[in-house]
Amino acid sequence: MKPDGFQEITAQDSPEKRLGVGILGYGFMGKVHSNALLKIPYTYQQPPALPVLVAMGGRNASRVRDTARRFGYPGIYTDWEKMVRDPDIEVFDNCTPDDQHAGPSIAAAQEGKHVLCEKPMALTAQEARKMWQEAEHAGIKHMCCFNYRFVPAVRLARRLLEEKALGTIYQFRVRYMQEAGRHPATALENIWYASGTASGVLLGIGSHALDMARFLVGDITSISGLKKTFNPVRRTLNGKEAHVSTDEGNMALLEFADGAVGTMESSAVSPGRKNQLTWEINGSKGSMKFDLEDLNHLYVCLEDTVRLDVRGFTKISVTSPEHPLQCLHLPPGHNSGWEYSHIHALAHFLDCVANDKPVAPYGATFHDGYVVQAIMEAIGKSMETGQRIDTTTFLCK
Ligand SMILES: NC(=O)c1ccc[n+]([C@@H]2O[C@H](COP(=O)([O-])OP(=O)(O)OC[C@H]3O[C@@H](n4cnc5c(N)ncnc54)[C@H](O)[C@@H]3O)[C@@H](O)[C@H]2O)c1
Known part of the structure; x- marks a missing residue:
């Protein structure tokens, strides 16, 4: 029971659309992208959308659980094939090493998720082309995380x-x-x-x-x-x-x-x-x-x-x-750091998804x-x- 005078803020008070996000990978980029998602609501006076952390994925349950817990994810996956089927994930953010970009990104697109994938797109042009074609075929928003466009x-x-x-x-x-x-x-x-x-x-x-x-x-x-x-x-x-x-x-x-x-x-x-x-x-x-x-x-x-x-x-x-x-x-004059390129990149992608805007030309498709x-x-x-x-x-x- 709250003391008299406390006024509760509910989801109805937020005009912003909420988007469920799942991040695959809890290493360097998994942390940087999570940091970006967590900072969007107070970096922008009017955030384009409010990210809702749904799940973090990785292979080692105890390690991914430890990172996910600290960042506020309510759950984890150790199998991305199951993760891409989570109905609460609307935006799938692939932060795995280069050789894991194609498989999970294509599978997520086929499940109708909007997909953000770290650079380089893939290991070969043929693989990258398939990712692009599958994403287009699925009609989802797709962005390759060339974050320096957002400095x-x-x-x-x-x-x-x-x-x-x-x-x-x-x-x-x-x-x-x-x-x-x-x-x-x-x-x-x-x-x-x-x-x-x-x-x-x-x-x-x-x-x-x-x-x-x-x-x-x-x-x-x-x-x-x-x-x-x-x-x-x-x-x-x-x-x-x-x-x-x-x-x-x-x-x-x-x-x-x-x-x-x-x-x-x-x-x-x-x-x-x-x-x-x-x-x-x-x-x-x-x-x-x-x-x-x-910068x-x-x-x-x-x-x-x-x-x-x-x-x-x-x-x-x-x-x-x-x-x-x-x-x-x-x-x-209050300088921003390297991580802001990722904050702006993720905010751009959420804006494109929530408000049906094109990712190009400022984001890399x-x-x-x-x-x-x-x-x-x-x-x-x-x-x-x-x-x-x-x-x-x-x-x-
Ligand atoms: N845009 C940038 O600023 C920037 C900077 C560094 C790295 N990158 C790119 O980001 C990607 C990730 O790099 P990183 O430095 O974060 O790597 P990392 O090794 O620190 O993290 C990779 C994560 O992916 C997970 N992973 C690997 N295989 C997996 C699988 N099969 N299923 C589930 N999870 C799996 C690992 O457990 C780990 O959590 C790379 O493609 C890299 O090129 C981008």
Whole structure:
């Protein structure tokens, strides 16, 4: 019994639609996506929908139970085939390793769930294409979690590009650099790109860089690339010799449909680079640059807006109400962190589901995920043949 004066708040007091969410995977991304769902109601004054945590899935019952309990999930599944049939789950969020993206995502789509899947879409373009086609066939909303599209500074850049503020785009260069494999003596199990699914650096972080290229500059029509394994032999934790078959770094030359050219590079053997996704874009009327390690800022140089004696890059704090993706619970200059890219990404997807809005162009659909996958395959093909590859020959309608 509550003391006199207590006024109960009930579900009827909430104008927002409620959406049941199930997350498969309780590792890094399972936690990051759960954090995003939990923060949406107080990040946004008017949340697009209120997520209701339904269940968390994993293979190890005691581990998934421990995480789910702390985050407030009322239940768990240790079998995703059962999880995708839960009628209370309307949004299925696949946070498993790359080799588990296709199976559960397709099954969830076939059950009529809206599906959010972590990047890269899949291990192969063929698999990614099937995911896209099944999702389309099921008529559900689908999004591939290229979360860097949801960094406010990146969205401001996109807005300026939509407004043609930079004129004709000439050149774009993007790099995604990390350092997990920098020491040849690091054991295989401790290197994310070479252990587990072992999908390599291009799929792991190069996929983000390629998505940035497409998001900011547009369709990539041809590519030539190189992939490199610098430490083909490493040791396991118990001292056994192990062969590393995945790439540790890669580079590509890009040609865009609108005539721009670019470079893409990703590496996990770059000492000192914790998580540097950086790009620069040059056009006939100006330039812009961005660095994820300084994610609240966009650097802009516009040819016709400043005096010649102070002409150069201006550092913009992208934290004000006039900027994109401002949730307004943080006043201007109160910087947000990396996790906000996921909060905004999940809020966008819930908005699309609850209010029947399109995921594209600001979210990456499964088609975008598939196209990036095809481009990554083209980089491999270019490496094998030494030829520049027309990427459209890789895309199936
Ligand atoms: N967008 C980003 O910022 C970002 C960052 C890191 C990783 N990722 C991507 O997210 C995905 C997950 O990466 P992570 O770092 O969270 O991995 P992780 O290893 O930390 O977690 C993976 C989870 O999936 C579960 N899992 C694996 N196989 C399963 C199965 N068959 N059934 C049920 N559960 C299963 C594991 O138990 C674990 O809980 C990967 O595809 C990765 O590329 C995205």
